[in-house]
Amino acid sequence: MDTSKKEGQMKPDDLPEEKSTRRTFIKKLSIAAAAGSAGLVTGGCVGGDNTTEKLGLKWEEYFKKNYRMMTDKEKKETVTRLEKLAKLEDDLNIQMSTQEPREKVLFGYAFNISRCKGYMDCVEACVKENNLDRNSKTQYIRVFEMDSGQQDPTRGDGKYHHEVPVENKYYMGIQCFHCENAPCIKACPTKATWREPDGIVVVDYDWCIGCRYCMAACPYWGRRFNWGEPEVPKDEINTKQHYLGNRKRMKGVMEKCTFCVQRTRQGKLPACAEACPTGSRVFGNLLDPDSEIRYVLKHKKVFRFKEELGTDPKFWYFMD
Amino acid sequence: MSRSYDFNRDQEGIYQNQMTRTKTVMKKILLRSGMLLLVLAPGTVFMSGVSSIASSGGVMERIHHADKPYDSMKMDKAYHQQVKTVRAKESWQGGMFRVLARKDAITRFRCSVCHTDKVVRVKDAQIFTHGDIEINHGKGENGLECIQCHDEENRDFLSDSSGKLIDFDHSYQLCGQCHFRQKRDWIGGAHGKRDAYWAGERVIRNCTSCHNPHSPAFKTKMPETYSLPLDK
Numbered sequence: 001m002d003t004s005k006k007e008g009q010m011k012p013d014d015l016p017e018e019k020s021t022r023r024t025f026i027k028k029l030s031i032a033a034a035a036g037s038a039g040l041v042t043g044g045c046v047g048g049d050n051t052t053e054k055l056g057l058k059w060e061e062y063f064k065k066n067y068r069m070m071t072d073k074e075k076k077e078t079v080t081r082l083e084k085l086a087k088l089e090d091d092l093n094i095q096m097s098t099q100e101p102r103e104k105v106l107f108g109y110a111f112n113i114s115r116c117k118g119y120m121d122c123v124e125a126c127v128k129e130n131n132l133d134r135n136s137k138t139q140y141i142r143v144f145e146m147d148s149g150q151q152d153p154t155r156g157d158g159k160y161h162h163e164v165p166v167e168n169k170y171y172m173g174i175q176c177f178h179c180e181n182a183p184c185i186k187a188c189p190t191k192a193t194w195r196e197p198d199g200i201v202v203v204d205y206d207w208c209i210g211c212r213y214c215m216a217a218c219p220y221w222g223r224r225f226n227w228g229e230p231e232v233p234k235d236e237i238n239t240k241q242h243y244l245g246n247r248k249r250m251k252g253v254m255e256k257c258t259f260c261v262q263r264t265r266q267g268k269l270p271a272c273a274e275a276c277p278t279g280s281r282v283f284g285n286l287l288d289p290d291s292e293i294r295y296v297l298k299h300k301k302v303f304r305f306k307e308e309l310g311t312d313p314k315f316w317y318f319m320d
Numbered sequence: 321m322s323r324s325y326d327f328n329r330d331q332e333g334i335y336q337n338q339m340t341r342t343k344t345v346m347k348k349i350l351l352r353s354g355m356l357l358l359v360l361a362p363g364t365v366f367m368s369g370v371s372s373i374a375s376s377g378g379v380m381e382r383i384h385h386a387d388k389p390y391d392s393m394k395m396d397k398a399y400h401q402q403v404k405t406v407r408a409k410e411s412w413q414g415g416m417f418r419v420l421a422r423k424d425a426i427t428r429f430r431c432s433v434c435h436t437d438k439v440v441r442v443k444d445a446q447i448f449t450h451g452d453i454e455i456n457h458g459k460g461e462n463g464l465e466c467i468q469c470h471d472e473e474n475r476d477f478l479s480d481s482s483g484k485l486i487d488f489d490h491s492y493q494l495c496g497q498c499h500f501r502q503k504r505d506w507i508g509g510a511h512g513k514r515d516a517y518w519a520g521e522r523v524i525r526n527c528t529s530c531h532n533p534h535s536p537a538f539k540t541k542m543p544e545t546y547s548l549p550l551d552k
Contacts, residue, residue: 159547
């Protein structure tokens, strides 16, 4: 980037009028950056101290666009910056992808309620794959222990911890259903969440202001909020990441199941489907008449949760 | 030619007069009906809202219109064969698919190495008679015995009820005798699961990848993790 332009941006007069926290942040940043550049002039960084580079990267990160407005070049730049920042801040070698959706692919999911045994391998695999906050025990998937005859998970037991399966109970997993007509997308005031052409509902974490309207709008409890800075032990961080998927989240932003966008756009199954020991989880391309998911839809008794709301979820429950 | 043309024009003029008259009448009618529409507006908006949801059809309509197979082999990350697979002796959607091999997982294969005419010593009986295997397959009187699945003569193979030899890698042929419904679903994709990839060549788990053939029901155990209450 042109340095003279950057310096021009740093003038406090040029800064847009915004909330006090943001303003103070920028003020601090510009002071620090000025100090850093002064250091550069007098003889460069002291060994091991990367504050200047870090601040420069953060500065550019701060003024980037919404993911959907970015050109391919800008996407590449932000990914490079984030990879560098991960290296500088946390000494992590991450690979971040911006893999675009594939043509003629619409992801769908089916869950066999007569096979699930409630082992929760899926939940554990999801937490590890998606770098979920261990501190607040954030989980994208909830498995409910249900009495036979019930269909409403609010009456089921979502916090069971005993030997499973229990006789005369069945288990129902709930996660983001990636609705075609998603209420969460409509509720978002900053357009930070949207549906991708392959059907995945994603969040641009940098564009989310944390108002939690989407959380309130979702009838399926599919969204999670970061009340604090997410904590993941360094050796457990999944370094294979996607910009719209399992990359590092910040305090005060929403996150949700992304059908493991970092995996599924490469042809792999989502972590939950791969981890399931009972084969209750079927994932595939809804637009492919030869796919397993289409077989399920065609040959099995299926239902969608709260279908009457018109949200048009791409997640079906079925039974043998 | 020209006269007849003039005549026509006159006729047109008359027609036009009539048309303007009818147009003014139409306008009045339209205006009134417009007023009526205004009164009914909230109702109609609601109705159109409902019909738009119903008519768009959403994901189901898209699915119904998608009838061309997707060539997932084109994806740049096609299936990497990290595991040993064999081509299944069944067809799926008119094509073929692969299943995870089984024989490598059987620690003492080939069975015929031990199953000879040699006499077994008493102290080796525990190992040689497979005393560690607990059979819990079939309920009550229908409980299975070894030779109902294993071939009595050729121990390197299984055999079905007609006596046809079945390879250990293709045990679905045997299991499907009784569990034909599960086998049908397994071939289709509603039972069992794919191995690692949804795209690329179809590789699915064998019956014995998930079920212990001697005791096929899933065991009760503690869940891997737990969830906090929803309203924390």
